[in-house]
Amino acid sequence: MIDLRSDTITRPTEAMLESMREASYGDDSRDGDETVMQLEALAAERTGKEAGAFMPSGTMTNLVAVLTHTQRGGEVLLEQGAHILNSELGGIASLSGSFHRGIAGTRGAMDLGQLRERIRPMTRNNFATALICMETTHNAAGGAVLPLAHMQAVHALAREHGVPVHTDGARLFNAAAALNVDAKTIAQHTDSVCFCVSKGLSAPVGSVLCGSAAFIERARAFRRLVGGNMRQAGPLAAAGIVALNTMVNRLKEDHATAQRLAAGLQRIDARLADPRDVETNLVRVDIGCSGRSAAQWSEALHGKGVRVSPASATTLRFVTHRHIGAADIDAAIAAVAACR
Ligand SMILES: Cc1ncc(COP(=O)(O)O)c(C=O)c1O
Incomplete structure (x- = not known):
C-alpha cells in the first residue's frame, strides 16, 4: 500500500528506537525528566526562543498557546482556513472562552487590510483583540508557506497594538526548508510557535511549544490543566531529539x-x-x-x-x-x- 494520507504515518528510524531504549525515565510531571528537558532546550534553540514545553500533540500546543496568551472573552484573529479554527473542535472557544474572527486569506496569508480593520481595543461593546495566529506551512492552503515579509508585517501590526502573535508551525521545518532559512528566521516574527516532531520528522509522538521563559512557565500550568503533563516521557522526547538532529535536512x-x-x-x-x-x-x-x-x-x-x-x-x-x-x-x- 502506498500511503499518502499523511506524514504522521512515518515510522521512527533505527536511531530513534535506539535513543528511546537509552532514554531517561524521570517523572516529567513531578521533577522533570532529563531527556524531555534536553528536547525542550533544543527546540528553544532551533526556534530562537527562550524556552520550550513538550506536549503530546500539535492540537494541544495550539490550545495551550491560546489559553496562555488570552483571557476569557478575548478575540483571536486568524486566517479563516486555519487548522486551529477548522480542525481543532473549537477548543479556542469552548476551552479558552475566546471568540474567533476569521480573516480572509490568500494561500494562508491573512489580508493585512482586513486584519488591521479587525484589531480593536476593549470598549463597552467589544472585547479587545487578545491574540493573532498564523499558520505555516498552511495545511488547508495545500502546504503553502507564509512569506517572511508577510509574517513580519503581521507581527509589526500586532506589536503596534500590543497584541501577541502565535504561529502554528506544525510543519515549521518544511516551511524553513522551502524558504531555505532556519526555523528561527521564521520564528523571529512570532511571540510563540509550536512545531510537531510527529509529522514529516518521523518521531512517533509529540510537539513543542516555544516562547519566552515567562510564557512557557505559564504555559506549563495550562498544559497540566488540559491533561498534557506526561510522566515518563523521556523515550518520546529522545525520538524528538533524533528527529530534530537527523530528519530536518x-x-x-x-x-x-x-x-x-x-x-x-x-x-x-x-x-x-x-x-x-x-x-x-x-x-x-x-x-x-x-x-x-x-x-x-x-x-x-x-x-x-x-x-x-x-x-x-x-x-x-x-x-x-x-x-x-x-x-x-x-x-x-x-x-x-x-x-x-
Ligand atoms: C497546521 C496543523 N496544525 C496543527 C495540527 C495538529 O497536530 P496533531 O495532529 O498533532 O494534534 C495539524 C495536524 O495535521 C496541522 O496540520
Missing part, C-alpha cells in the same frame, strides 16, 4: 516527490494539479472535473493500492514523506490515471 526530498506527483497529475489533466501551487509536501488535487466525489476517488484509489485523504467534497490531499520514493509517486500517478 531531508524534508526537501519530500518536497521534490510532491513536485513529481503534481507534475505527473498535471500531465494527466491540467485541472488536477499545478506544480507551481506545491511549495512543500502537501498536494491538493482537484477532482471536481471528474463528476465523482473525493470519497469515491479515495475508495477507488484504495482499490489500486494508494491511500489518500479526501480534503473536501471535491479535493483529495496527497502528503509525501520519508517512506515515499519516486517509484511510489509514479505508481500513484498511474493509479489516478487508471481511476479516471
Whole structure:
C-alpha cells in the first residue's frame, strides 16, 4: 500500500528506537525528566526562543498557546482556513472562552487590510483583540508557506497594538526548508510557535511549544490543566531529539516527490494539479472535473493500492514523506490515471 494520507504515518528510524531504549525515565510531571528537558532546550534553540514545553500533540500546543496568551472573552484573529479554527473542535472557544474572527486569506496569508480593520481595543461593546495566529506551512492552503515579509508585517501590526502573535508551525521545518532559512528566521516574527516532531520528522509522538521563559512557565500550568503533563516521557522526547538532529535536512526530498506527483497529475489533466501551487509536501488535487466525489476517488484509489485523504467534497490531499520514493509517486500517478 502506498500511503499518502499523511506524514504522521512515518515510522521512527533505527536511531530513534535506539535513543528511546537509552532514554531517561524521570517523572516529567513531578521533577522533570532529563531527556524531555534536553528536547525542550533544543527546540528553544532551533526556534530562537527562550524556552520550550513538550506536549503530546500539535492540537494541544495550539490550545495551550491560546489559553496562555488570552483571557476569557478575548478575540483571536486568524486566517479563516486555519487548522486551529477548522480542525481543532473549537477548543479556542469552548476551552479558552475566546471568540474567533476569521480573516480572509490568500494561500494562508491573512489580508493585512482586513486584519488591521479587525484589531480593536476593549470598549463597552467589544472585547479587545487578545491574540493573532498564523499558520505555516498552511495545511488547508495545500502546504503553502507564509512569506517572511508577510509574517513580519503581521507581527509589526500586532506589536503596534500590543497584541501577541502565535504561529502554528506544525510543519515549521518544511516551511524553513522551502524558504531555505532556519526555523528561527521564521520564528523571529512570532511571540510563540509550536512545531510537531510527529509529522514529516518521523518521531512517533509529540510537539513543542516555544516562547519566552515567562510564557512557557505559564504555559506549563495550562498544559497540566488540559491533561498534557506526561510522566515518563523521556523515550518520546529522545525520538524528538533524533528527529530534530537527523530528519530536518531531508524534508526537501519530500518536497521534490510532491513536485513529481503534481507534475505527473498535471500531465494527466491540467485541472488536477499545478506544480507551481506545491511549495512543500502537501498536494491538493482537484477532482471536481471528474463528476465523482473525493470519497469515491479515495475508495477507488484504495482499490489500486494508494491511500489518500479526501480534503473536501471535491479535493483529495496527497502528503509525501520519508517512506515515499519516486517509484511510489509514479505508481500513484498511474493509479489516478487508471481511476479516471
Ligand atoms: C497546521 C496543523 N496544525 C496543527 C495540527 C495538529 O497536530 P496533531 O495532529 O498533532 O494534534 C495539524 C495536524 O495535521 C496541522 O496540520
